[in-house]
Amino acid sequence: MYHLLLLEDDQSFGYILKEYLLMKDFEVTWVKSGEEALEAIEQKVFDLALLDIMLPGIDGFTVAKNIVAQHSELPFLFLSAKVLKIDQLKGFKLGAFDYITKPIDEELLVAKIRALLPRLKKTSSSSETYSIGRYIFHPNICELNFGDQSKKLTDREANLLRLLCEQQGKLLDRKIALKTLWGSTDEFSRKSMDVFISHLRKYLSADPNIKIENIHGRGFILKINTN
Secondary structure (H helix, E strand, O other), X not given: OOEEEEEOOOHHHHHHHHHHHHHOOOEEEEEOOHHHHHHHHHHOOOOEEEEOXXXXXXXXXXXXXXXXXXXXXXXXXXXXXOOOHHHHHHHHHHOOOOEEEOOOOHHHXXXXXXXXXXXXXXXXXXXXXXXXXXXXXXXXXXXXXXOOEEEEOOHHHHHHHHHHHHOOXXXXXXXXXXXXXXXXXXXXXXXXXXXXXXXXXXXXXXXXXXEEEEEOOOEEEEEEOOO
16 A cells, blocks of 8 residues: 655645545545645655645645655645646656646556556566665665564665665764765754664664664664674
């Protein structure tokens, strides 16, 4: 089942569209502000984001810019009442796969989503894997496998684990990782990174030979005991 992020601040339209998408067998997380959208993207893995543009506070274009910068594997399209050509061109320049103007034909929207997502999944699937002890990590599909068990990671969790794998047995410099994934080395970003490291330790805890060691003030080392 595909998981969609719906960003729409209109209570009536958002409710109707969410219910229609649920009826068509999609999983839907509906948020009503750009701030909520950014928070949801950090916490969950989505297959596609449907973004309204005109919102109080953080608008849809800004959310899209964040996706491109921090969650580039998440495809998105715009659902907007802004019909001017300049707005549509801006949406496509940001990387949108489509720009659909309101009022929306829900049946046509679903047809477009169903045509788009399988192609994106096929494109994003890659043979690139990392062996981490008894785990197999597929970074391009944000998946961590342990035997017959599978764990979906968020985009940022997967990118952080990829950096650790690339530096396996060596120091992953904290500042470099922060600038690469968070774009900042401020206190909020440092605390956020610590939370994500904690998540990864939990996900890898079934293999006692795996350790993510904290080198105080410097960074982290992914260690795998092969003895």
